[in-house]
Each structure stands twice: as C-alpha cells, then as structure tokens.
Amino acid sequence: MQHEDPRNGESVHRGSKKSKLSSKFITESDIRDEFSHHHPSVARINNGSFGSCPGSVLTAQRHLQMQFLRQPDAFYFNTLRDGITASRKIIKDLINADHVDEVSLVDNATTAAAIVLQRIGRSFAEGKFQKNDTVLMLHCAFQAVKKSIQAYVTRAGGSVIEVRLPFPVNSEEEIISEFKKSIEEGKSNGRKIRLAIIDHITSMPSVVIPVKELVRICREEGIEQVFVDAAHAIGSVKVDVKEVGADFYVSNLHKWFFCPPSVAFLYCKKSASSSDLHHPVVSHEYGNGLPIESAWIGTRDYSSQLVVPAVLEFVNRFEGGIDGIMKRNHDEVVKMGKMLAESWGTNLGSPPEMSPAMIMVGLPSRMCLNSEEDAVTLRSHLRDHYDVEVPIFHQVSKDGEEGVRDKDGFITGYVRISHQVYNTLEDYEKLRDAINQLVEDGKTCKMLYKE
Amino acid sequence: MQHEYPRNGELTHRSFKKPKLSSEFITESDIRDEFSHHQPRVARINNGSFGSCPDSVLTAQRHWQLQFLRQPDAFYFNTLRDGITASREVIKGLINADHVDEVSLVDNATTAAAIVLQRIGRSFAEGKFQKNDTVLMLHCAFQAVKKSIQAYVTRAGGSVIEVRLPFPVNSEEQIISEFKKSIEDGKSNGRKIRLAIIDHITSMPSVVIPVKELVRICREEGIEQVFVDAAHAIGSVKVDVKEVGADFYVSNLHKWFFCPPSVAFLYCKKSTSSSDLHHPVVSHEYGNGLPIESAWIGTRDYSSQLVVPAVLEFVNRFEGGIDGIMKKNHDEVVKMGKMLAESWGTNLGSPPDMSAAMIMVGLPSRLCLNSEEDAVMLRSHLRDRYEVEVPIFHQASEDGEEGVRDKDGFITGYVRISHQVYNTLEDYEKLRDAINQLVEDGKTCKMLYTE
Numbered sequence: 001m002q003h004e005d006p007r008n009g010e011s012v013h014r015g016s017k018k019s020k021l022s023s024k025f026i027t028e029s030d031i032r033d034e035f036s037h038h039h040p041s042v043a044r045i046n047n048g049s050f051g052s053c054p055g056s057v058l059t060a061q062r063h064l065q066m067q068f069l070r071q072p073d074a075f076y077f078n079t080l081r082d083g084i085t086a087s088r089k090i091i092k093d094l095i096n097a098d099h100v101d102e103v104s105l106v107d108n109a110t111t112a113a114a115i116v117l118q119r120i121g122r123s124f125a126e127g128k129f130q131k132n133d134t135v136l137m138l139h140c141a142f143q144a145v146k147k148s149i150q151a152y153v154t155r156a157g158g159s160v161i162e163v164r165l166p167f168p169v170n171s172e173e174e175i176i177s178e179f180k181k182s183i184e185e186g187k188s189n190g191r192k193i194r195l196a197i198i199d200h201i202t203s204m205p206s207v208v209i210p211v212k213e214l215v216r217i218c219r220e221e222g223i224e225q226v227f228v229d230a231a232h233a234i235g236s237v238k239v240d241v242k243e244v245g246a247d248f249y250v251s252n253l254h255k256w257f258f259c260p261p262s263v264a265f266l267y268c269k270k271s272a273s274s275s276d277l278h279h280p281v282v283s284h285e286y287g288n289g290l291p292i293e294s295a296w297i298g299t300r301d302y303s304s305q306l307v308v309p310a311v312l313e314f315v316n317r318f319e320g321g322i323d324g325i326m327k328r329n330h331d332e333v334v335k336m337g338k339m340l341a342e343s344w345g346t347n348l349g350s351p352p353e354m355s356p357a358m359i360m361v362g363l364p365s366r367m368c369l370n371s372e373e374d375a376v377t378l379r380s381h382l383r384d385h386y387d388v389e390v391p392i393f394h395q396v397s398k399d400g401e402e403g404v405r406d407k408d409g410f411i412t413g414y415v416r417i418s419h420q421v422y423n424t425l426e427d428y429e430k431l432r433d434a435i436n437q438l439v440e441d442g443k444t445c446k447m448l449y450k451e
Numbered sequence: 452m453q454h455e456y457p458r459n460g461e462l463t464h465r466s467f468k469k470p471k472l473s474s475e476f477i478t479e480s481d482i483r484d485e486f487s488h489h490q491p492r493v494a495r496i497n498n499g500s501f502g503s504c505p506d507s508v509l510t511a512q513r514h515w516q517l518q519f520l521r522q523p524d525a526f527y528f529n530t531l532r533d534g535i536t537a538s539r540e541v542i543k544g545l546i547n548a549d550h551v552d553e554v555s556l557v558d559n560a561t562t563a564a565a566i567v568l569q570r571i572g573r574s575f576a577e578g579k580f581q582k583n584d585t586v587l588m589l590h591c592a593f594q595a596v597k598k599s600i601q602a603y604v605t606r607a608g609g610s611v612i613e614v615r616l617p618f619p620v621n622s623e624e625q626i627i628s629e630f631k632k633s634i635e636d637g638k639s640n641g642r643k644i645r646l647a648i649i650d651h652i653t654s655m656p657s658v659v660i661p662v663k664e665l666v667r668i669c670r671e672e673g674i675e676q677v678f679v680d681a682a683h684a685i686g687s688v689k690v691d692v693k694e695v696g697a698d699f700y701v702s703n704l705h706k707w708f709f710c711p712p713s714v715a716f717l718y719c720k721k722s723t724s725s726s727d728l729h730h731p732v733v734s735h736e737y738g739n740g741l742p743i744e745s746a747w748i749g750t751r752d753y754s755s756q757l758v759v760p761a762v763l764e765f766v767n768r769f770e771g772g773i774d775g776i777m778k779k780n781h782d783e784v785v786k787m788g789k790m791l792a793e794s795w796g797t798n799l800g801s802p803p804d805m806s807a808a809m810i811m812v813g814l815p816s817r818l819c820l821n822s823e824e825d826a827v828m829l830r831s832h833l834r835d836r837y838e839v840e841v842p843i844f845h846q847a848s849e850d851g852e853e854g855v856r857d858k859d860g861f862i863t864g865y866v867r868i869s870h871q872v873y874n875t876l877e878d879y880e881k882l883r884d885a886i887n888q889l890v891e892d893g894k895t896c897k898m899l900y901t902e
Binding site for chain 1: 488489490493495497500501502503504509517519520521522523524525527528558559560561562564565568569573575576594595598599601602603606607703705711712713729731732733734735737738748749750751752755831834840
C-alpha cells in the first residue's frame with residue numbers, strides 16, 4: 001500500500017510539530033469556517049485540479065504580502081531568503097530528504113518539468129547525448145509534461161517511448177509487467193534511455209503507481225535518470241524520496257497540502273550533475289544552485305512559498321495531523337466511490353489500495369460518452385445545470401480488447417471524484433442524483449451539446 | 452527628448468479612458484489613504500526597485516484571487532483567458548502596438564529576457580548561428596540580463612560585446628557616439644551581431660537612453676534583432692513601440708504603472724520568426740503563440756495580470772492621467788535632485804532631459820565610498836538608522852579619466868532618488884539631513900562597518 005495507517009499512535013510523516021495530544025482538535029464547524037470562501041452551493045469534487053486553501057493560511061499569506069508591500073527593500077534584504085529556507089527545511093523533513101540543498105521551491109510541477117527537461121535538451125545540444133537517445137514516459141502523462149518533452153527533447157533530436165498502462169486496472173502487477181515490456185521494446189532498437197518520467201499518481205485516469213518498484217526496474221535496466229512527477233502526492237500519499245529512490249521528485253503543495261496557489265517542491269538527489277540544473281528564468285543568482293536560483297527569479301509575489309509553516313499548524317489541528325487527514329480522505333473517497341458505482345451499476349477504475357484521495361468511477365454506458373468533447377460537454381453541463389464540479393475521463397477502447405460492461409453496454413466514461421476535508425456526503429449525493437437524472441431522462445452526451 | 456509632455460492639452464499616451472474633465476481629481480488625502488499600507492516613517496525614495504501599488508488596485512486584486520479560490524474550475528474555463536486578453540488590449544492601446552497578438556504578459560523583465568535569449572540559444576544549438584556570433588549589450592545592463600546572456604548565449608558558444616557608457620553623462624550625443632564606436636569594434640573582427648540589448652532607462656546608474664536613435668543605428672549597421680529592456684519605462688516615460696522600432700520591448704507594470712507584484716508586458720513585433728518564441732515553462736498551450744503560452748504556465752495566481760483595467764481607473768483619477776503623473780514625477784525628482792546636490796555641494800549624474808522619474812545625485816566625497824560593499828553598507832545604514840530607503844551606486848573611476856570633483860575630492864558615489872505620487876518633501880529632507888549628519892560627524896563608509 002502506498003500509505004500506512006498511523007499505528008500505535010505514531011506519525012509516519014516526520015512533521016515539524018507533533019499532532020495535538022489533547023482532544024482540542026479542529027471541529028466540523030471550524031472546517032466549514034476555514035473553507036467558507038468556497039462557493040457554497042457547488043459540490044466541489046475536483047480537489048485534484050486546483051487544490052484548496054483554508055482561511056487561516058490565506059490570512060497568513062496576506063500578512064506576508066502586506067509585509068512586502070509595506071517596505072519591499074527591507075523584506076527582500078532581511079526576510080525573504082530566510083522565510084523560503086524555513087519552508088524548505090519543513091519540506092525536507094516531511095519527505096525524508098538528506099539535505100535541504102536537495103529541496104527547491106518552484107511554482108508548480110509544470111515548472112519542475114521544464115527545469116529537468118531543459119537540462120536534457122542542453123545535453124543533446126552539447127553533444128553529451130546522441131540523436132535518438134530516448135526519454136521514456138507514461139502514455140497518460142500530464143499534457144504539460146508531454147509538451148515539455150516535445151519542446152526540449154524531440155526538438156533537440158531525442159526520441160520518446162510511451163508506456164501504455166492498462167485501465168481499468170486491477171493490481172500493481174499489471175502496471176509493473178506493462179512497464180517492463182515497454183522498456184524491452186524501447187531498448188530493442190539499441191537506443192539508450194536517458195530519462196524515465198514516471199507519475200506517482202496519474203492525473204487522468206487517476207491511479208497510484210508502484211513507483212518504488214518501477215524506479216528499481218529502471219535502475220536494473222540501466223536507465224540513466226528517473227524523474228517522478230508526483231504532482232498529486234504530498235498530502236494524499238506518504239512521500240519518502242529516499243525510499244522511492246528517484247533522481248528528481250516533484251509534488252505540488254497547493255493540491256493536497258493546503259498551500260495557496262501556487263507552490264511545489266522539486267527534490268533533486270545530490271549527485272555529480274545536480275549542480276547543472278538551472279531555473280529557466282535566470283536572475284543574478286544564476287550558478288548558486290537551483291534552490292537559491294528558484295528563490296529569486298525577479299520581483300514577484302513569493303508569499304505562497306513562505307506559508308508552509310502556517311500550513312503545518314493547520315494540519316496539526318486535525319487528529320493524526322496530515323496522516324490522519326490522508327487516511328480519512330482515502331476511506332471516504334473509496335466509500336463514496338462504491339456508493340456511486342452501486343447506484344449507477346458501474347465499476348471502480350482501480351482497487352482501493354491504488355486510490356489515495358481520488359478514485360475513478362464508471363459512468364453509465366447509456367450516457368454514450370464517446371469522445372473527449374463529450375466528456376467536456378458533460379462536465380460543463382454538470383457545472384452549469386447541477387452545480388457539480390467533477391472532471392470526466394473518456395476511456396478509449398483498445399483494439400481487440402473487451403472493455404468493462406454494465407447492464408446496457410460498454411463503460412466508456414469515468415468521473416474522477418476526490419475527497420478533501422471540506423467535502424460532505426451531500427456533495428456526492430448531488431453527483432449521484434445528477435447522473436441518475438440524466439439517465440432517467442434518456443439523455444446521452446450528444447444531446448447535451450444543444451442545451 | 453525621450454518623453455513628451457502633453458502639449459495643447461493633448462494626450463501622448465493612447466488610453467482606454469480619458470481622464471476626468473471635472474475638478475473631481477484625486478486629493479492629497481486620497482493619495483495618502485491609497486498608500487497607507489506603506490511603512491509610515493520610512494522615506495521611500497526607491498520606487499525603481501520594487502514599485503508600488505495603491506490600495507484600490509490591491510482590493511481589485513483580492514477580488515480576483517477570491518473569485519479563483521471560490522470556484523477555480525469555473526474561473527479557469529470561463530474567466531481567466533478573457534481577463535488576460537482584456538489587460539493585453541489595454542496595454543496594446545497604451546504602447547501603440549498594431550496587434551494584441553504582439554502583446555504577452557509575463558512576470559517581469561527577467562522572464563522576458565529568458566524568453567528572448569533562450570531563442571538565441573536555440574539558434575546556436577540548431578546551427579542557425581555560428582560559434583562566435585555576437586550579442587551586444589550595455590556594460591551597465593541589469594545583472595539578471597547579464598546572467599541570462601551567460602546561461603543562454605555564452606554557454607551555447609556565442610560571444611558578447613559590452614558597450615561602456617559614460618557616467619556622469621551630459622548629453623545624448625555622448626551615448627550615441629560611444630555606442631557607434633562599440634559596434635565598429637565589435638564588427639571589426641568580422642563577427643556577426645545577432646542581437647543588441649539596449650536599456651530604455653538604465654538601472655544603475657539610471658539614465659534615459661536615446662533608444663530610438665540607437666535602434667536606428669543598429670538597423671544601419673545590419674544588426675539582426677534589437678531587444679529593448681525598458682523595465683522602468685511604462686509610467687515614467689512615453690512608450691511608443693512602433694516609434695522605438697525594436698523587435699522586442701519589455702517593461703514592468705509593477706514598477707511605475709501601479710500593478711501589484713508582479714507583471715510585465717513583452718511586445719514582439721510580428722515577423723516570420725516571432726512564432727518561434729516560447730515561454731520556457733511549457734504547458735499544454737505550447738505552440739499556440741507566446742501570448743497564449745504565457746497566459747497559462749500551470750496553476751498559479753494570475754491576479755496581477757488581471758488588474759490592468761483597475762489600474763487605468765486609478766491613474767485616470769489624476770489630472771492628466773498617466774501623462775500628468777509622469778510630468779509631475781519628473782519635475783519633482785529634478786527639483787529634489789537639485790536641492791540635494793546643492794545642499795551636499797555635489798552634482799547630478801545626468802541632465803534633466805535624460806532623467807524621467809529617477810535621477811542620480813552625487814554623494815559628498817568625504818564619505819569615501821570606494822567599493823560596492825561600501826555602497827551596500829551605507830544603504831543599510833540609512834535604512835536601519837535613518838529610516839531612509841534609497842539605492843546607492845559606486846562609480847568606479849576609469850583609468851586615465853578625471854572624475855567629477857566636489858570641494859574635498861572625487862565623487863565616487865551616487866544615490867538614485869525616485870519620485871512617485873506618494874512622495875513628499877519630507878522624504879528628501881530626511882535623506883538630505885542624514886547625509887549631512889554623517890559628513891558632519893566625520894563618518895566615512897568604512898567606519899559604518901563596525902557600527
């Protein structure tokens with residue numbers, strides 16, 4: 001399993017402060033207050049895309065913003081650098097990195113991908129890599145990462161292997177075996193695989209990947225470097241970068257770790273070449289190491305990088321701290337997923353142990369969701385007519401493969417539901433009832449285009 | 452002259468809204484309220500470094516931020532893109548660009564430099580440029596730009612020519628003649644100059660450069676492309692990108708145009724190659740043109756890009772709008788500069804018509820400011836002991852050249868004072884008195900290290 005229950009009262013995550021031992025934990029009413037800025041009538045079941053941030057952290061952020069505006073020179077010279085270092089130290093402990101030098105704060109995983117891939121591009125340009133040396137990625141990699149590979153790898157003469165993962169998926173073994181097969185095919189042309197990019201939790205469709213095992217396989221197969229895109233990981237699964245063993249590991253702090261938009265950490269294992277990583281926006285700090293370069297890329301609002309201590313205070317108001325939050329999110333999202341699947345007569349996209357705080361639930365085949373456009377239209381329809389926000393995935397049927405069926409036909413669409421501390425049962429009931437209503441009214445996706 | 456004052460009541464800036472014709476202009480008391488978040492006792496004479504933002508614009512920004520937090524998916528799908536386009540349209544009107552496609556919004560001039568220089572680097576890598584093809588820049592170019600040249604040009608095999616401009620300067624002709632000489636030197640080795648980077652207003656020491664004339668010279672001399680780094684320009688001098696005639700022109704909106712930190716516009720004249728400009732942080736919008744790429748570089752807070760219409764409302768509360776503000780800032784900073792120079796027995800670094808809203812004023816030679824460290828030390832001392840915030844420049848003496856003298860010795864240090872709408876006479880009197888006190892007490896910069 002990707003995450004462990006706090007057994008024997010022990011926290012699995014090394015936090016700066018231990019969880020409260022008293023019973024003065026945050027109450028349901030406190031939580032409602034903290035998220036009172038969320039649109040009150042929307043069933044917000046898409047924490048994965050843009051994350052969420054409690055009122056107390058927003059207040060801390062505003063304080064920092066005003067501090068800068070009040071006297072920006074003093075803030076720049078006396079406050080900013082230390083504040084970012086303090087945040088980096090907290091992250092270092094949370095993720096079990098060896099040195100704070102291995103931890104940089106950047107805007108988001110998209111930026112981290114540009115940093116890692118720009119270096120790959122330089123290696124081609126400078127003759128370190130040969131034409132047709134390869135980068136390996138998952139077929140369902142995030143679109144920004146795919147484009148970044150196009151911009152920095154393909155353009156520089158590199159080639160790409162895509163690993164197609166099965167979905168729906170029933171076990172980690174299915175993923176491991178598919179991954180091994182793809183590497184064999186990739187190497188069969190005599191090509192050298194310079195970098196493998198592996199998601200820790202895929203975005204669409206969303207599944208937890210056995211990264212530790214895949215990284216081990218990469219090392220066995222002689223793949224030079226491994227970059228784990230763990231955009232969704234911190235705050236939804238346990239993150240231990242030494243255990244995972246990758247060269248680069250990035251996760252967004254604004255998705256599941258309650259930071260305001262936006263901030264991510266990029267972990268870079270110390271090595272002979274880690275000094276040659278650079279932020280693409282070059283400032284006077286160029287050459288001082290990625291953490292220092294990233295802490296100053298010109299005048300901008302760095303407040304989201306400075307509130308990590310305030311976030312830790314927030315999560316430690318919950319029983320079990322961040323571990324408690326993760327466990328409850330997981331238990332609830334599985335429960336809600338099963339509730340929806342049962343009501344709709346459909347399936348779950350992955351078993352519970354491969355779903356942390358998000359899970360894929362099959363949509364009734366009678367909706368006839370047959371394209372990406374259908375998915376977009378249905379999503380908009382749910383937003384505009386039912387006040388439900390949930391991302392929708394179109395499952396392309398593979399040649400020669402039987403898809404999963406419900407009583408009426410093949411299941412070609414899935415919702416990706418999420419659970420975060422602010423969600424209530426009503427959110428999922430709204431979604432359940434909306435879909436049931438559409439099916440009852442005989443609506444297919446095509447019919448929604450005109451509404 | 453680089454800037455024109457509204458003659459015959461006509462505006463030289465094309466604004467979206469005409470300023471008020473009634474006498475309901477903003478009052479001194481309103482202005483104090485708008486900037487009440489500034490630290491009250493600090494004489495804030497460094498608007499050039501980090502800019503300033505009035506409260507009504509901060510309120511507008513907070514509104515955008517909360518709208519996103521309230522329902523981020525709806526904001527992303529329905530609101531964000533149009534909001535950024537509206538800001539870009541306002542900028543296009545202000546700077547006299549032909550097409551809104553020529554206007555991209557980025558974080559700051561540092562980011563714009565990375566965009567332009569990364570393309571130069573690609574041209575080397577892809578063999579379009581040959582080893583030793585050249586980039587020309589001013590010796591006093593902003594440090595981030597110099598490092599960006601190192602990262603993207605020098606590393607890729609290109610060479611660099613630095614144009615050393617005279618300082619103190621007495622006329623535009625001095626700059627033009629020095630510039631012409633450097634180009635001759637540069638071309639004398641048979642090298643091809645691929646890009647010239649010219650500041651519109653240099654940072655340290657700060658002087659308004661005759662960019663239109665220098666761009667014309669670049670064209671005559673067959674320099675392929677010209678990038679004007681006008682970080683300080685918009686809101687302090689007239690900006691007409693067609694008149695300047697450069698291929699790329701960037702200016703920060705948070706320095707002198709009242710936007711919150713941070714946002715800048717990058718103007719790219721339409722040409723066959725302008726489609727090959729990319730934001731280094733690659734998202735799914737890659738390939739859709741720089742304006743679209745820059746409008747989505749992953750989840751982050753885009754609110755500073757959305758408040759441009761609110762800023763226009765703010766400046767139009769002033770008599771003469773932004774033009775009125777620029778004229779008043781200029782007149783005041785020259786007046787204050789002369790007041791200081793007279794009190795200290797020193798000089799101005801440039802004539803009034805080569806100064807916009809900032810001017811360099813010589814420090815008494817008796818302070819013995821002999822190094823960059825001395826300048827930093829004196830600046831900190833003024834901040835910590837006198838509550839005066841002003842950047843300080845060390846003028847390195849050139850071999851064989853006689854420097855400017857006051858009655859006691861050579862003038863080796865300058866303050867760069869600024870004037871923005873929130874400044875009062877007291878700010879400059881505080882600075883004047885602080886320096887006079889130090890001189891009276893017989894303090895040199897070296898003595899300040901031990902205090």
